[in-house]
Amino acid sequence: MEALPRETVVDVLEGRLREDILAGRHPAGSYLPPERRLADGYGVTRTTLKHAFGRLVQAGLLETRHGVGTRVRDFARLGGADLLPMLVRHSPDWFGEIFEVRRDVGALIAERAAARATRAQQGELRELLDAVRTAESADAVQLADVEVHRALARATGNRVYVLLTNTLFNAYLPVRAALVGPFTEPAAAHARLAPVVAAVEAGDGDAARRAAEAYLTATERIMLDGPA
Template identity: 75%
Template sequence: MEALPRASVVDVLEDRLREEILAGRHPAGSLLPPERQLAQGYGVTRTTLKHAFGRLVQAGLLETRHGIGTRVRDYERLGGADLLPMLVRHDARWLGEIFDVRCGVGALIAGTAASRASDTARTTLRALVECVRTADGPDAVQLADAEVHRALARATGNRVYVLLTNTLFNAYLPLRRHLAGPFQDAEEAYTRLAPVVAAVEAGDPAAAREAAEAYLRTTEHIMRAGLKGAAR
């Protein structure tokens, strides 16, 4: 067995600052108090504070300018989709908005894949959807399902679709144990997803969009029910 990693002081401080920023305690555009004051308030060294600041700058929540100080960025105006995993962990309501985008973008990707997929991409999709059917256990089924959607994005030939798909999965896969409802039975999961792949293989964009939307709405309904159950 492998021991679980222990959170460092920097980890704890980073989490605290991030939650305070996202909760609005430090509003967008405001300057944080001087480092010495913050370090004393949190009971940490200025070196620890600088490390935590560095992580939050990299995450897109802070910006530091020499001679001015550390300012809270307006992430809703300036941030990118890479912030979604962090935002979902802070507030699960972001997940509902992700579901909306997942459906719209997923249907668009499927339709585009149907019109552009190469023979190699179609062969890959056929093999990956069979992996859903043969996966062992809900977690393996869910991950196999995700690989089909990544392959659909790649089949469009548009790398932006690939990055968007990755971002959406990065946002909700960390919560996948609460979203595993559609993947309890491998055969059922396959049956829901196979029509999307079949329509792409047939080169029928309209049928692919329709099948993808049906799949995404059905799985969303099951996932939302699972989230409500977990919240009780």
Template identity: 80%
Template sequence: METLPRETVVDLLEGRLRESILTGRYPAGSYLPPERELADGYGVTRTTLKHAFGRLIQAGLLETRHGVGTRVRDYARLGGADLLPMLVRHSPAWIAEVFEVRRGIGALIAGRAAAKSTDEQKDELRTLLEAVKAAKSGDGVQLADVEVHRALARATGNRVYVLLTNTLFNAYLPVRAALVKPFVDPDAAHARLAPVIDAVVRGDEEAAGAAAEDYLTATERIMLEDLK
């Protein structure tokens, strides 16, 4: 059995400050109250506050100006895709936007994989597709499905597609338990995905892109309906 992590005071404080930023209590461009005031208000030490600040600075939500104070960063204008996992956990509304990008990028990747994949990569795709059918649980099927899409991205020969694919999956995998419905039946999940891999293996770029769009649209609809 895996030991569950315990939340520390720093974890809790980071979460509360993050929520205050994302809900607009501390809007972009504003300065947080002085450290002593904040620490007293939350009932923590300034050392604990500094640790929480450090995490939020690393996450791209805060920036510190020496001698001036700590300011909320305009993450919507300046932030990168690495913020997506945090934003999805904060608000499910982000998931629909992630899926919109997933659909467009996924179709493009499948088409490029059909045009660029090697025989070895095609064999890997066939093997990973069968792993979807062989998985024993909804979560297992879902994770096996993810590996197929990672392999499709690698088969394009373009490492940026790989990073984009990882970013999109990282955005919603933390909440995947709420999005498992398309994967509870391994045979059905396999049947939905098979046309994509078949087209890629045949080298049919147009058919691969169309099959991927159909697949991603169908799974997206099921996941979003279940989420509602």
């Protein structure tokens, strides 16, 4: 069995600071209190605080200027999609907007893949689709489904689509257990996704877009509302 990760004081402090920033208790553009006062307030050492600051600077939530202080970055205006995993963990309200982008981008990716996929990529899609049907657990079905979508993005020949797809999955995968509904039955999951792959193999962009829209709409409904 894999050992469970142990949280350090830095991990806990980073999480507390992150939640305080995302909840607006430290507003965008504001400077945090002096390090000594902030460390005392959280009951940690200044060294621990500096380590947590470093992580949050790297995450795009803080910016530190020597001799000036540490300021909360206006991540809503300046941040990138790499913040999505953090924002989803903070608030499930982000899922509605993620699903909207998932529908729009997913349909476009399927259309582009139909126009550009090589024979080797079509063969890879067939193999990955078969893995959805033969997966032995809901989690395995879900992960196999993810690989089909990664392959669709690669088949577009556009690396930005690949990165966008990866970003959306980075936000989704850590909480996937709560969204497992469409993947509890391998045969049904395979049947929902098969028309997308078939249209890409046929090189029919319009059909691929329609199939992807139908797939994404159906799976979103099941994820959010449960089976009809």
